[in-house]
Every structure is written in structure tokens, then in C-alpha cells.
Amino acid sequence: MPRKLLTGNGAAAWGARLAEADYVPAFPITPQTEIIETLAKWIGKKEMAARMVNMDSEHSMITAAGSAAATGVRVFTATSSQGLLYGLEMLYTVAGWRAPFVLVNVSRGLAAPITMEPDHNDILAARDCGFLQIHCATCQEVVDSVLMAYRMAEHTDVRLPVIVNLDGFYLSFTREPVDLPDADKVREFLPAFDPHETKFRAGEPVSQAVAVLGGGPYSYFRYETHLAALKSLDVYKEVEDDFADLFGRRHGVLESYRAEDAEIVFVMMGSFATKAKEAVDRLRDSGEAIGLVRPRLLRPFPAEDLRQILCGKKGVAVIDQNLSVGMGGILYSEISAALYGRKDAPPIITSFIGGLGGRDIKPEEFYEMITTTKLAIFNKMTPPPRLLYTAQELREIRKLQGIAHVEKEDKANVKAEETKP
Amino acid sequence: MYRIRFHGRGGQGMKTAGRILGSAFFLEGFEVQDSPRYGAERRGAPLTSAVRAGRSPIYERGIILKPDLIVVADDTLVPVPAAGVLQGVEDRTAIIIDSDINEPEWHQRLQINSVIHTLPAPKDLDRAEMPYVGSLCAGAAARLTGVISRATLEQAVLEELHEFKESVIEENIERALNGFDLLADYEGTVIENTDPTALNYQPPQWIDLPNESVNLAGPAVHGGATSVEVRTGLWRTMRPIIELDHCNKCTWVCGSFCPDSAISVDPDGFPEIDYDHCKGCLICAAQCPPHAISVIPERDSIEKEEA
Incomplete structure (x- = not known):
């Protein structure tokens, strides 16, 4: 099939269509809505044989998705940001049911204050719930990953729901050339969902995860979920090979870009990582041995694959498009934990927080992150985490505070001085 | 890589203009990325769309900081700071403005050395005319690149608008071709910029954010009627x-x-x-x-x- 220009949202919808999803519970939220609008249009025109139901909230939507998946049909759904968090209770619940389906999340920064643009605190709030997570950097990856996600989710050794994540605006509304997989080949890659013995039927009543259990049994079920997630790393590699054989594209658990012979490596997730690739090319042009590693899977965490690439490097610069308030970058701690105490672990791992609420990361900022990391390697001293934020941006916020009639602190101090006897 | 930025108002078809130009580049064999950028605003609010086209996969994303060409569908946006029409303009940047004000006057007003092309804005502009401005602008932009043929432009409009009724498609094709023909003398004057270099880069002015009192740092609007300022x-x-x-x-x-x-x-x-x-x-x-x-x-x- 010839390549065509598709938005990330369009690619996600094509993923659901090619996977021949049976059921789509839906609730609108920007910047995801285009996905369900596209599916609604296809279903209305009978180009796609699925049932779509508009729910009253994301909480109900995820409940419906999990319940339907438990009956053995293939389910697709999508949300963003506040919507994902509104359904968070049910993310844990349906993962606990071991109900396999695919949820596309279009990342958008969380309120308050409100933004429309992306960062990863929404998807990272779902980090520990039991959903597996695939993070995309291009529109091509979005459609491919939805198909791969079903294979992973429905595998009898896994049976866990999967979130496929793409960034709002930078992928959701951005068109790129996409090679749409051929429908027949997709059927070969992803046959109809066979739920085996685990299926709900109205005529054969069974109960799922309803009992109140003590800590011992609870631990068993919770840890079994964890073991299934770990096992999914092996399953993913099978799926990756099958996908590459059929479609000629390989999407690994991580993307390694010019990293093999690099001395310093950027680590970051999502669509902003293609900006880092651009910076790597420019730094290579100027003689610097720099590379990029982009984890595609966050859950399961590809710790061993990361160690294989990162051990032996002089330094690693981790860019977090998220902020764990009171701690710092979430990816930074996960990368550090994967490397600590290992043979040839990089002596310096620097931490940068950037792209919050879609804030751009400029080329010179990537170059400066390398300069900072080189200095840290030379000084044998890890610098404090750095928020990518400039003097000009602070001037902008001062202007906004002026408009909002915010009382300046120095003014308050002056008043205090004046009232002194 | 070509980097082209469109500016207009919600409802003037800037997203579609970007898509028409993006599709035209794609049909000519380019790697393409096109993306609109807007917030929670409604019809009439300033918005932009970006088109990048090159011979190899495109890794840049988001707003175009140093455009080769800026296309302005609505000249009342030029003095609006929030619209950022002149952001990143250099002497080599070409500008297309849909405006009745002539080119010397624009040079005088803007005090820039860029080449400015004006497209005659229809005198009887009303709401029904607005959506066609995008096609006009896309056609004009396509001509300046010199790598998009008239037939390709027509095909791109067809592809982008195929869901509309025939009369709307025909009208848009006419406007796009009109824009294309108007700038015939300047075909190929917009050229791809070279890749930026990491050598001798200007370091960003990063600062350490001060820890400020919640009176300052809480996202509250103090005092009433501040929306009057907007x-x-x-x-x-x-x-x-x-x-x-x-x-x-x-x-x-x-x-x-x-x-x-x-x-x-x-x-x-x-x-x-x-x-x-x-x-x-x-x-x-x-x-x-x-x-x-x-x-x-x-x-x-x-x-x-x-x-």
C-alpha cells in the first residue's frame, strides 16, 4: 500500500480498524477526540464492523472496555490527560481482572493550571496500575504499536491491557507519511482474539475478582500480574520479530540512535525524542560522539536492554517530560535504578526536566545539555537537576502576574520595612 | 528542508492551507510534516500551521522558529503580538500577505529587508469568503517553492477537500490556482535552508527558578475584571x-x-x-x-x- 499522510490520531484510528476491534466505548476529550470521531465515521459508513457506545465518563468507559474484553471481544478505546485520571480507579481494576484490550492515550499536561499541550504526567500516573505501556515517537509507530499491543495483551502468558501513548499536538494533530499495513497481512499477524476458557457469558455466570481477600491471597494475585508483565518482555520480542518479518519494520523495546559508539547518550521518551535525534545528527556533524536511547516500553521496563547499551558510556543525560513533584524526573530515577551498582555503569547521569505542558525544547538546549554533562564528567560531580527554563520565560510570567494583579513579594517586603518603628 | 509557517484566524482555513501545501509537497516526492497549532480559542483567534518538507525523514517538530516563508492570510494579525507573525524573520525569509496595502508600505511599517508579496484581498470580503483564503495562500506558497507543479497543486486541493461538495472543491481549486498564477514571476525564489549547526551555538539563558511565596507562585488571578486586559x-x-x-x-x-x-x-x-x-x-x-x-x-x- 502506498504511503499516505496521516495524523497521529488518524494512525491510532487506523490501528483500531486494522485490528478489527469489535467494541469501542468512547468519551470525548481534546486532543484525543479525532480518534473516536474517525472511528464513528467509519462505523457509520459500515466501513468498520464495530459497535461504538458513548459513555457518561472515562470511569464508565474503562469499566465497559474491561467488561467487554472479559467476554472475549476485541476492545479499543482512547482518552487523554484528565480523562485517563478520571478513570484511574478502573485502570487498576480492569488490569486486576486480566482483561486484555488496547487504550490509546494522547498525552496532555494535567490541570491545574490547564494546558492543551503534552507532557507525560498523565500516562505516568498510570505507571503502576498493571497496564503495559508503549510510547510512540512517530505516526507510523502509532498504527504499528496498536497492532503489536493487541498481540501482547491477548497472549495467554500476558493477558493484560496495554496503553499506547502518543503526544498531543506533536503527534495527535501532526501529519507524517505513514505506510499503512496491508489488511490481509494484519489478519495473519493478528488473528481474531481467542480468549480460550476465560470469557464471561450471561448464560454461564462466573464471578471475576469480587471477593475481599486477606493480604496473602491479595499478594498472590498482585504479584502474578507483575510476573505476567515481566513475561510480556519476552512475548514482545516474539511479536517484534513477527511484525518485522511481515511488514519490514522493526520497533524494538527501545530505539537506539547512533548510540553504540557514543560517549554520551540522551535518554528520553515520546515524540520530542525525534528532536533529540536531530540534535544528535548536528552534534555528530561537529565531531561529538553523541547518541540517543528512547525506551518504547515503559512497562514492562526494559532494564536489561538499557543496561546493555548504557553501561560503558561516560555519561547519560536523561530528559524527563514529566515532574514528580517533590522528587524530580521519573525516568531519571528509573534509569538510575537500572544502572546502579552494575559493571561499567556510567559514572555520571544528569537530569533535565523539559517540555512540561508542551514547552518546546530548542536545538541549543540539547547542545547545552551535552556541555553540562561533559563538565560533570570532567569534574566527577553530578550537577543538580536542571529545569529547561530561560530568563525570557520568567519575564513572560512576570508580565502575566502583572495582568493578574499578583502582589509582588518585594512590594510586600517594602511595606514591612515601612511599618518598622 | 523547506520550513513554511501560515498565520491566520480560526475559520480562515489555515490548517487546511498547511495540509494542501503538505500534500502537494508529498505528491512531488518529498518527506512531509504538517501541523496546526492552536489553543482553546474559537473562530477568529490567531492560529498558525507549520509545513516542513525535505528529502530525508524529518526529525524537527512543533513550531517553526526560522521560517523560509511566512504566509499571512489576514493582515490585521501583523500588529497582534500574540500572533507572532514576524517571529524568527530574517532577510532571507519571504513573506506573503493577503492585503490591500502595497509592498512598499509594508516595508515601511515593518522595517524589515525580507521580500514581501501581497495578494489582493477581495474587497467584498465576508464570512462566506473566509475559507477560500487558505487555498489562495497555499497556491501562492506552492509557486514560490518552485518544486510544485500546477497539476500537483490541483490534485492536492482535491485530496484535502474530497469530502466537500463539488462546487466548494471547484471554488477552492480556482482560488489555489489563482494564488499560484499571481506569483509566477517569483517561482523558485523561496529556497530550502541548510541544516543548523551545533558549532558555536548560542547557549540558552537558563535560570534557576527562585522559590517564591504562594502569594506569587499560586496560579490565582487577584482582583476582579482582569479579563478586561485581554x-x-x-x-x-x-x-x-x-x-x-x-x-x-x-x-x-x-x-x-x-x-x-x-x-x-x-x-x-x-x-x-x-x-x-x-x-x-x-x-x-x-x-x-x-x-x-x-x-x-x-x-x-x-x-x-x-x-
């Missing part, structure tokens, strides 16, 4: 005008329906429109029982004021 009247493309001769001083219909509370009643009982904040939604005009509210294009009202 002159949303700049979004207006059409202006409602109350003809007092016909107003029956009912004193509530237009003002009650106004979603922005931009209509008040004066001591004599006549309604008054606050043009600093009227966004031109025209609900007042639709609701007025004695049909006392007429509508004129904003461009005409500015001319009237200047006269």
Missing part, C-alpha cells in the same frame, strides 16, 4: 453595529444573549457594544427582534474609522 475584540472578523433608529430599547435581548457580556445599556436605555471585547459571534444580530443590528466586515469598519 482584548478579545481582536478576534473579530465581522462587526455587529446597532442602528439606534431601529432599536426599540427592549434593553435585554441582545445583551442577555451576548456570551461575552460585551453589551451594556446606557442611561437612555440604548444598548452599547464594547468592541474591545466583542468577538463578533453575531448572536446579538441573530436575536434582535426588530432587526436593528447590522453586520459589516471588520476590514470595512477599520477603513470607515480611518476615514
Whole structure:
């Protein structure tokens, strides 16, 4: 099939269509809505044989998705940001049911204050719930990953729901050339969902995860979920090979870009990582041995694959498009934990927080992150985490505070001085 | 890589203009990325779209900081700071403005050395005309690149608008080809920029954010009526005008329906429109029982004021 220009949202919808999803519970939220609008249009025109139901909230939507998946049909759904968090209770619940389906999340920064643009605190709030997570950097990856996600989710050794994540605006509304997989080949890659013995039927009543259990049994079920997630790393590699054989594209658990012979490596997730690739090319042009590693899977965490690439490097610069308030970058701690105490672990791992609420990361900022990391390697001293934020941006916020009639602190101090006897 | 930025207002078809140009590049064999950028605003608010086209996969994303070409569909956006029309303009950047003001006048106003092309804005501009501005702009931009043929441009419009009725498609094709033909003398004058270099880069002015009191750092708006400072009247493309001769001083219909509370009643009982904040939604005009509210294009009202 010839390549065509598709938005990330369009690619996600094509993923659901090619996977021949049976059921789509839906609730609108920007910047995801285009996905369900596209599916609604296809279903209305009978180009796609699925049932779509508009729910009253994301909480109900995820409940419906999990319940339907438990009956053995293939389910697709999508949300963003506040919507994902509104359904968070049910993310844990349906993962606990071991109900396999695919949820596309279009990342958008969380309120308050409100933004429309992306960062990863929404998807990272779902980090520990039991959903597996695939993070995309291009529109091509979005459609491919939805198909791969079903294979992973429905595998009898896994049976866990999967979130496929793409960034709002930078992928959701951005068109790129996409090679749409051929429908027949997709059927070969992803046959109809066979739920085996685990299926709900109205005529054969069974109960799922309803009992109140003590800590011992609870631990068993919770840890079994964890073991299934770990096992999914092996399953993913099978799926990756099958996908590459059929479609000629390989999407690994991580993307390694010019990293093999690099001395310093950027680590970051999502669509902003293609900006880092651009910076790597420019730094290579100027003689610097720099590379990029982009984890595609966050859950399961590809710790061993990361160690294989990162051990032996002089330094690693981790860019977090998220902020764990009171701690710092979430990816930074996960990368550090994967490397600590290992043979040839990089002596310096620097931490940068950037792209919050879609804030751009400029080329010179990537170059400066390398300069900072080189200095840290030379000084044998890890610098404090750095928020990518400039003097000009602070001037902008001062202007906004002026408009909002915010009382300046120095003014308050002056008043205090004046009232002194 | 070509880096082209479109500026217009919500409703003027800038997203579609970007897509038409993106599709045209793609049909000519380029790698393409096109993306609109907007917030929570409505029709009339400033928005941009970006088109990148090159011979190898494109890794850049988001807003274009150093455009080769800036296309402005609505010349009233140029003085609006939030629209950022001139952001990153250099001597090599070409500019297309849909405007009745001539090129020397624009050079005089903007004090820049860039080549400026004006497209004649239709005199009788009204709401129904607005969507076609995008096709005109896309056609003009395509010609300046010199790598898109007339037939390809037509094909790109067809592909982008195939879901619309035939008359709409035909009208758009005509406008796009019109834009393409208008700039025939300047074919190929917009050239791809070279890749930026990491050598001798200007370091970013990063700062350590100070820890400030919650009085300052809590996202609260102190004091009332701060929205007065945000002159949303700049979004207006059409202006409602109350003809007092016909107003029956009912004193509530237009003002009650106004979603922005931009209509008040004066001591004599006549309604008054606050043009600093009227966004031109025209609900007042639709609701007025004695049909006392007429509508004129904003461009005409500015001319009237200047006269």
C-alpha cells in the first residue's frame, strides 16, 4: 500500500480498524477526540464492523472496555490527560481482572493550571496500575504499536491491557507519511482474539475478582500480574520479530540512535525524542560522539536492554517530560535504578526536566545539555537537576502576574520595612 | 528542508492551507510534516500551521522558529503580538500577505529587508469568503517553492477537500490556482535552508527558578475584571453595529444573549457594544427582534474609522 499522510490520531484510528476491534466505548476529550470521531465515521459508513457506545465518563468507559474484553471481544478505546485520571480507579481494576484490550492515550499536561499541550504526567500516573505501556515517537509507530499491543495483551502468558501513548499536538494533530499495513497481512499477524476458557457469558455466570481477600491471597494475585508483565518482555520480542518479518519494520523495546559508539547518550521518551535525534545528527556533524536511547516500553521496563547499551558510556543525560513533584524526573530515577551498582555503569547521569505542558525544547538546549554533562564528567560531580527554563520565560510570567494583579513579594517586603518603628 | 509557517484566524482555513501545501509537497516526492497549532480559542483567534518538507525523514517538530516563508492570510494579525507573525524573520525569509496595502508600505511599517508579496484581498470580503483564503495562500506558497507543479497543486486541493461538495472543491481549486498564477514571476525564489549547526551555538539563558511565596507562585488571578486586559475584540472578523433608529430599547435581548457580556445599556436605555471585547459571534444580530443590528466586515469598519 502506498504511503499516505496521516495524523497521529488518524494512525491510532487506523490501528483500531486494522485490528478489527469489535467494541469501542468512547468519551470525548481534546486532543484525543479525532480518534473516536474517525472511528464513528467509519462505523457509520459500515466501513468498520464495530459497535461504538458513548459513555457518561472515562470511569464508565474503562469499566465497559474491561467488561467487554472479559467476554472475549476485541476492545479499543482512547482518552487523554484528565480523562485517563478520571478513570484511574478502573485502570487498576480492569488490569486486576486480566482483561486484555488496547487504550490509546494522547498525552496532555494535567490541570491545574490547564494546558492543551503534552507532557507525560498523565500516562505516568498510570505507571503502576498493571497496564503495559508503549510510547510512540512517530505516526507510523502509532498504527504499528496498536497492532503489536493487541498481540501482547491477548497472549495467554500476558493477558493484560496495554496503553499506547502518543503526544498531543506533536503527534495527535501532526501529519507524517505513514505506510499503512496491508489488511490481509494484519489478519495473519493478528488473528481474531481467542480468549480460550476465560470469557464471561450471561448464560454461564462466573464471578471475576469480587471477593475481599486477606493480604496473602491479595499478594498472590498482585504479584502474578507483575510476573505476567515481566513475561510480556519476552512475548514482545516474539511479536517484534513477527511484525518485522511481515511488514519490514522493526520497533524494538527501545530505539537506539547512533548510540553504540557514543560517549554520551540522551535518554528520553515520546515524540520530542525525534528532536533529540536531530540534535544528535548536528552534534555528530561537529565531531561529538553523541547518541540517543528512547525506551518504547515503559512497562514492562526494559532494564536489561538499557543496561546493555548504557553501561560503558561516560555519561547519560536523561530528559524527563514529566515532574514528580517533590522528587524530580521519573525516568531519571528509573534509569538510575537500572544502572546502579552494575559493571561499567556510567559514572555520571544528569537530569533535565523539559517540555512540561508542551514547552518546546530548542536545538541549543540539547547542545547545552551535552556541555553540562561533559563538565560533570570532567569534574566527577553530578550537577543538580536542571529545569529547561530561560530568563525570557520568567519575564513572560512576570508580565502575566502583572495582568493578574499578583502582589509582588518585594512590594510586600517594602511595606514591612515601612511599618518598622 | 523547506520550513513554511501560515498565520491566520480560526475559520480562515489555515490548517487546511498547511495540509494542501503538505500534500502537494508529498505528491512531488518529498518527506512531509504538517501541523496546526492552536489553543482553546474559537473562530477568529490567531492560529498558525507549520509545513516542513525535505528529502530525508524529518526529525524537527512543533513550531517553526526560522521560517523560509511566512504566509499571512489576514493582515490585521501583523500588529497582534500574540500572533507572532514576524517571529524568527530574517532577510532571507519571504513573506506573503493577503492585503490591500502595497509592498512598499509594508516595508515601511515593518522595517524589515525580507521580500514581501501581497495578494489582493477581495474587497467584498465576508464570512462566506473566509475559507477560500487558505487555498489562495497555499497556491501562492506552492509557486514560490518552485518544486510544485500546477497539476500537483490541483490534485492536492482535491485530496484535502474530497469530502466537500463539488462546487466548494471547484471554488477552492480556482482560488489555489489563482494564488499560484499571481506569483509566477517569483517561482523558485523561496529556497530550502541548510541544516543548523551545533558549532558555536548560542547557549540558552537558563535560570534557576527562585522559590517564591504562594502569594506569587499560586496560579490565582487577584482582583476582579482582569479579563478586561485581554482584548478579545481582536478576534473579530465581522462587526455587529446597532442602528439606534431601529432599536426599540427592549434593553435585554441582545445583551442577555451576548456570551461575552460585551453589551451594556446606557442611561437612555440604548444598548452599547464594547468592541474591545466583542468577538463578533453575531448572536446579538441573530436575536434582535426588530432587526436593528447590522453586520459589516471588520476590514470595512477599520477603513470607515480611518476615514
